[in-house]
Amino acid sequence: MKLLIACVVMALCHTVRGWLFDDLNDSLNEYSCGTIGSPYDFDFQCYYRGTIAVTKSGITCQNWSDRMDILEGDVAAGLGYHNYCRNPDEGERAWCYTETVAESTGERWEYCDVPECDSTCGSVDEKQADYRGTIHKTNSGKTCQKWTEQSPHTHEMTPENKPDSGLAGHNNCRNPDGGDKAWCYTTDPDTRWEFCNVDNC
Numbered sequence: 502m503k504l505l506i507a508c509v510v511m512a513l514c515h516t517v518r519g520w521l522f523d524d525l526n527d528s529l530n531e532y533s534c535g536t537i538g539s540p541y542d543f544d545f546q547c548y549y550r551g552t553i554a555v556t557k558s559g560i561t562c563q564n565w566s567d568r569m570d571i572l573e574g575d576v577a578a579g580l581g582y583h584n585y586c587r588n589p590d591e592g593e594r595a596w597c598y599t600e601t602v603a604e605s606t607g608e609r610w611e612y613c614d615v616p617e618c619d620s621t622c623g624s625v626d627e628k629q630a631d632y633r634g635t636i637h638k639t640n641s642g643k644t645c646q647k648w649t650e651q652s653p654h655t656h657e658m659t660p661e662n663k664p665d666s667g668l669a670g671h672n673n674c675r676n677p678d679g680g681d682k683a684w685c686y687t688t689d690p691d692t693r694w695e696f697c698n699v700d701n702c
Contacts, residue, residue, distance in 0.1 A: 534618035534635050546595040547578070547588040549615050553670035554584045554597070555649065556611035558604065559660030562586060562597035586613035586670075605664070614660070614669045622702040623676070629683040630666070630676040632699050637672045637685070639695035645672040645685035653690040674699055 534551065554562045562584040565571065571580055578589035586595040595615040603611035616635045623629025637645045646654060648668035658677045660669040666677035674683040674697035683699040 534616040549595045553586045555669045557614045558664040560599045563600050568598050614667045622700040624702045632683045633667050636674045640698050643687040643689050646688050647672040654686045654693050
């Protein structure tokens with residue numbers, strides 16, 4: 502049964518990938534999240550082509566070409582001479598190899614926190630801590646600071662300190678500290694942080 506499910510998932514990923522290449526061509530590289538509303542309505546992130554290059558716990562990804570020979574089929578799967586998160590094996594979600602052993606897997610690979618394009622709200626019960634969308638501006642319109650950066654505001658809300666909060670490699674609104682709702686540090690030196698306009702589910 503598990504083998505049958507794996508075959509179905511693989512077929513769907515290849516079908517979706519083919520549809521995307523046929524209809525979107527080079528614009529595929531513009532996708533920075535893992536769900537784009539394909540007609541099959543499945544999300545395996547096998548068509549993610551963004552530039553997140555750290556795992557969910559903040560480990561820098563290893564270059565794909567360091568671990569394997571890049572073949573034509575691998576390029577179609579989004580692999581290349583880079584270290585961006587991808588899902589070439591139709592697993593649960595985008596992932597990457599790492600130079601060090603990841604605590605979550607006990608091996609030299611780990612899943613990445615690739616934002617979900619269709620994630621438009623956060624649950625009230627979780628105070629939006631489960632929000633994984635791509636809103637990256639505050640209520641007042643300020644641009645969010647990347648969680649992995651310490652400028653203009655230094656902080657401790659990093660992927661290493663909050664590995665399950667969806668912070669790695671982006672500046673999207675999150676709620677890693679159990680506050681009232683999703684928020685972010687801002688790129689405005691005079692405004693440390695603000696809440697974001699994320700809807701409640």
